[in-house]
Amino acid sequence: MKTIAVLTDFSKRAENAARYALCLAEKIHADIKLYNSFFVPSEDPLSAQIAWPMEDYEALKRESLHQLELFGAKLKKEYSVGMTGTFKPAIEYECHDGNFNTYLKGLEAEKDTVLLVIGDHEKGMSTWMTGNHLDEIIDQVSLPVLVIGEHQKFQQIDKIAFATDLNTGDIExxxxxxxxxxTFNAELLIVHIADEKYDDLELQYKVDTFLSDITSKIDFAKIYYRRVKSIDVGHGLNWISEHGQIDMLVMVHRHKTFLQNLFKSSFTKEVAATIHLPLLIFPSPAYAVPVF
Structure with a gap:
């Protein structure tokens, strides 16, 4: 059974991301698995320098699991009232001690997991999803990561924009x-952002080759292409998000591409907050892309 993994620290942003994931799961016929990472002070490198009270590991784990169960019950109650589809996602729970990044590889090993959903970053929060943790997850995980803002509500998806540098590795x-x-009978808009000074003949050749590869390998009629003229990728993405009537923005995360600057410290969260859209990030190289 397909599964959507949801990371939660019980913040409002994480709860909203879980609600979005639950609605999406209903549409794609997937189950939900909630994950929480609880902190054990004795395992912190600085704990020896601080007079920590004695903490009971099992008590911390029980409390984390209890919070997960309460939140899961809350979600079940909400979707039992608000969802009208015939498929009802099952909700499971799992908690770990320490930094959740340690357990990402184990999560990826679960072959049925097709997507990892997280809330975007809120400056000043002292939880396991703060600081560079969002960036670390995007850097380390080999699953697609869907970042949901605090006020983003699930709605019908009619158009998805995929930002590309016309790299053939994006075909998968x-x-x-x-x-x-x-699943949503939505349009898939292939977006390339390029400077107006870019050689039009060279660009057109790359576009034709790229679209030819898509046509020969992907049997999907509602794929369209659009070039956005901009010297700045971030500005181009903001423009297509504001004026392209899209419901989700999708990117591929690479370490050495024209999109590299988008994934420097905190910029992914900045993009997600600026465009006010769900941001889906595919890893590259794609060792195993999910089947939705």
Whole structure:
């Protein structure tokens, strides 16, 4: 059974992300698995320098699991009233001690997991999802990561925009994304952001080659292409988000591409907050893209 993993620290942003994930799970016929990472002071490198009270590991774990169960029950109650579809996602729970990044590889090993959902970053929060943790998750995980803002509510997805530098390595991710778009009968808009000074003949050749590869490998009729002229990728993405009538923005995370600056410290969270849209990030290289 397909599963959507949801990381939660019980903050409002994380709870909202879980609600979005639950609605999405209903549409794609997937179950939900809630994860929480609880902190054990004795395992902190600085704990020896601080007079920590004695903490009972099992008590901390029970409390974390109890909070997960309460939140899961709350979600179940909400969707039993608000959801009208015939499929009802099952909700499971799992908690770990310490930094959750330690357990990402184990999560990825669960073959049925197709997506990891997290809330965006809120400056000043002292939880395990603060600081560079969001960036670390995006850097380390080999699953697609869906970042949901605090005020983003689930709605019908009619158009998904996929930002690309026309790298043929993106074809696999587009193929996977076509499955998600097909579930909603949505359009899939391929967006390339390029400077006006870019050689039009050279660009057109790359576009034609890229779209030809898509046509030959992906059987999905509602794929369209649009070039956005901008010298700044961030500005181009903001423009297409504001004027393109899209419901989700999708990118591929690479370490050495024109998108690299988007994934420097905290910028991913800044993009997600600025565009006010769900931001889906595919890893690259894609060792195993999910089937939605």
């Amino acid at each position: 991710q587009i193929h996977s994304l076509a499955g998600l778009a097909g």
